[in-house]
Amino acid sequence: MRIEKIELPYSTSGTTRSLQVFRFGRAAVGPKIYIQAALHADEIPGMLTAVQLCNRLETLEAEGKVVGEIVVVPVANPIGLAQSIQGSSFGRFSLADGTNFNRHFPELIAPVAERVRGRLTVNAGQNRELIRVALLESVSTLCVSDEVSALRRTLLSLAVDADVVLDLHCDSEAVTHLYTSTAHAHRAGPLAAALGAKALLTAEVSGDHPFDEAVSRTWLELARIFSEYPISQSCFSTTVELRGDGDVSTALARHDADAILRFAALEGAILLDHPSAIPTAVAATPLAGVLPLAAPVAGIVVFERAVGDWINQGEIVAHLVDPISRSELALSSEIDGVLFARTRSRYAIAGQRLAKIAGREPIRSGKLLSP
Numbered sequence: 001m002r003i004e005k006i007e008l009p010y011s012t013s014g015t016t017r018s019l020q021v022f023r024f025g026r027a028a029v030g031p032k033i034y035i036q037a038a039l040h041a042d043e044i045p046g047m048l049t050a051v052q053l054c055n056r057l058e059t060l061e062a063e064g065k066v067v068g069e070i071v072v073v074p075v076a077n078p079i080g081l082a083q084s085i086q087g088s089s090f091g092r093f094s095l096a097d098g099t100n101f102n103r104h105f106p107e108l109i110a111p112v113a114e115r116v117r118g119r120l121t122v123n124a125g126q127n128r129e130l131i132r133v134a135l136l137e138s139v140s141t142l143c144v145s146d147e148v149s150a151l152r153r154t155l156l157s158l159a160v161d162a163d164v165v166l167d168l169h170c171d172s173e174a175v176t177h178l179y180t181s182t183a184h185a186h187r188a189g190p191l192a193a194a195l196g197a198k199a200l201l202t203a204e205v206s207g208d209h210p211f212d213e214a215v216s217r218t219w220l221e222l223a224r225i226f227s228e229y230p231i232s233q234s235c236f237s238t239t240v241e242l243r244g245d246g247d248v249s250t251a252l253a254r255h256d257a258d259a260i261l262r263f264a265a266l267e268g269a270i271l272l273d274h275p276s277a278i279p280t281a282v283a284a285t286p287l288a289g290v291l292p293l294a295a296p297v298a299g300i301v302v303f304e305r306a307v308g309d310w311i312n313q314g315e316i317v318a319h320l321v322d323p324i325s326r327s328e329l330a331l332s333s334e335i336d337g338v339l340f341a342r343t344r345s346r347y348a349i350a351g352q353r354l355a356k357i358a359g360r361e362p363i364r365s366g367k368l369l370s371p
């Protein structure tokens with residue numbers, strides 16, 4: 001195991017933050033898998049899973065069983081992790097500019113296309129290496145104006161040449177679910193199954209350019225731009241939501257680390273002696289098919305259904321109770337689907353999203369992710 005410390009440019013005098021990067025195996029001899037946790041800084045389940053992963057990978061490496069390269073960043077957002085306001089963590093948005101830490105990653109399609117134009121050949125392997133070099137060069141020349149943009153550039157620089165990128169997050173209260181590109185649903189299926197996920201949500205473009213799309217979508221677009229040349233989809237990326245933010249336990253982290261290692265073995269990055277079989281792949285459903293159940297009025301939230309439940313159209317998911325008039329409003333689902341996430345908050349302001357149900361048919365368009 002090699003530990004690398006990457007310092008971020010300071011934002012105020014007397015402060016310094018850094019990323020700690022744990023590397024296992026060797027570069028350029030097999031598949032590279034990049035795993036980061038807690039980009040939304042106070043999402044801790046992935047952080048503990050990363051600890052378990054590093055423990056297991058240390059042993060596997062000593063046994064000579066890491067045959068590719070695995071890079072783990074257990075704390076992907078030290079800026080957000082320090083954002084504690086009178087005892088409450090605030091890790092989703094930057095206090096400096098209000099932006100979501102997992103949105104607005106730089107677009108790499110145009111700069112990479114310019115770098116490879118006129119240099120592609122009929123050899124898919126050569127094209128892959130050419131594009132990877134162009135990706136790294138393009139990331140290295142991105143303008144950095146502050147600590148947050150430096151963080152985004154640094155994370156991209158670690159991940160953009162990987163074969164597989166896993167971005168570990170969690171929801172508020174949830175069962176495990178994954179987001180990935182429609183083109184990569186077949187690769188995410190076994191990982192989702194190994195993790196015991198209840199939903200695999202796919203979109204070609206989900207909006208506002210989250211990290212997973214920033215590292216993989218360039219390949220899809222280059223294949224379209226240079227359709228006369230063979231360009232393989234050489235970066236599979238997925239956002240993995242490891243249940244809810246309170247689901248932090250050693251048992252769960254060990255389970256999730258084990259699932260990720262079984263997937264890494266399937267991808268050819270590590271060797272496992274007796275990996276247990278991965279169950280049937282989870283079927284993908286469109287991210288555009290997710291129904292966000294919102295509160296039409298303010299009230300006390302009383303959920304009637306648990307995360308992981310299958311909900312039929314018309315069934316009541318929650319009641320909103322007005323504490324003044326004592327009236328109750330039933331909130332029912334407009335679709336059939338899996339209730340895969342719900343808010344931990346038990347008081348809703350008008351308009352607040354309370355739960356998410358994964359349906360099979362698209363019902364939305366535009367920006368598809370939560371704010």
Ligand SMILES: [Zn+2]
Pocket residue numbers: 039040043102169170
């Ligand atoms: Zn998150």
